[in-house]
Amino acid sequence: xxGFYIGRFQPYHNGHHRMVEEIATEVDELVLGxxxxxxxxxPRNPFTAGERIMMVNKAxxxxxxxxxxxxxxxxxxxxxxxxxxxxxxPAFEVAYSNNPLVIQLFKEAGVEVHQSPMxxxxxxxxTEVRQRMIEDRDWESLVPDEVADVVREIDGIERLQRVTxxxxxxxxxxxxxxxxxxx
Ligand SMILES: Nc1ncnc2c1ncn2[C@@H]1O[C@H](COP(=O)(O)OP(=O)(O)OP(=O)(O)O)[C@@H](O)[C@H]1O
Ligand SMILES: NC(=O)c1ccc[n+]([C@@H]2O[C@H](COP(=O)(O)O)[C@@H](O)[C@H]2O)c1
Numbered sequence: 001x002x003g004f005y006i007g008r009f010q011p012y013h014n015g016h017h018r019m020v021e022e023i024a025t026e027v028d029e030l031v032l033g034x035x036x037x038x039x040x041x042x043p044r045n046p047f048t049a050g051e052r053i054m055m056v057n058k059a060x061x062x063x064x065x066x067x068x069x070x071x072x073x074x075x076x077x078x079x080x081x082x083x084x085x086x087x088x089x090p091a092f093e094v095a096y097s098n099n100p101l102v103i104q105l106f107k108e109a110g111v112e113v114h115q116s117p118m119x120x121x122x123x124x125x126x127t128e129v130r131q132r133m134i135e136d137r138d139w140e141s142l143v144p145d146e147v148a149d150v151v152r153e154i155d156g157i158e159r160l161q162r163v164t165x166x167x168x169x170x171x172x173x174x175x176x177x178x179x180x181x182x183x
Contacts, residue, residue, distance in 0.1 A: 001094065002027060002030070002090060002092045003023055003026065003030045003093070003094045003095070003114075004031045004033060004094070005019065005020065005095070005097070006032075006033030006072060006095075006102060008035045008036050008126065009052045009055065010045050010047055011052070011055055011126065011151060011156075012056050012147050013124055013125075013126060013129050013147070014120075014124050014142055015118070015119045015121065017144050018119040018124075023114075024065045026114070027065065027094070028066065029067070029068070030066075031068045031090055032060070032067055033071075033085065034056070034069055035072055037073045038074065041163055042163055043130070043163055051154055057069055058147070058150065059147055070090075081105055094112045094114055095113050096113070096114050097113060097115065098116060130160060134160060134161055
């Protein structure tokens, strides 16, 4: 059976890794959707799709399943998003997500969805990892070693610190939450 798991993976962290470990007990092949693939160089989405593919591919190589990383760009229309995903991905029978919108869209499209528990969510959250990167605090312990290597190879910490300094929105945790016309 082939499964599908999508995330922004900004960066891929140990919570994602635990989820893939669980999924690997249920499927023999897994498509990892690299969500918001067109986004990069912003506080919430610092890494390009190609960089995230490197992180994911290297980190999941330990698991005994076949994986495919597929970049998926965002669409303005949620109503056709599942068709868009299916048009870009190898065919899959089950989708894995803990994101309420993703779960809703797959269910409405008739795709079976499995959720997993949240693993150590107090710290295993992309927002927390990026905040620690910005503040030069320990972030390496929250990601697989292979991901830390990629972040260092691409000078990811310097990039995140620079785009945050020029943008200043990371503490909001969501680029869209920013007031475009602050007084
Ligand atoms: N600690 C975790 N345990 C289990 N699932 C997780 C964990 N963190 C994220 N996920 C799930 O992985 C998927 C992809 O998550 P995503 O890439 O948005 O990471 P995130 O940690 O929620 O990031 P951000 O804080 O940047 O929004 C979602 O379904 C999300 O709920
Ligand atoms: N209309 C759309 O483009 C649409 C809808 C639902 C999810 N998504 C994407 O799927 C991914 C879901 O991942 P997260 O669970 O990490 O939020 C994100 O990249 C999100 O932007 C896109």
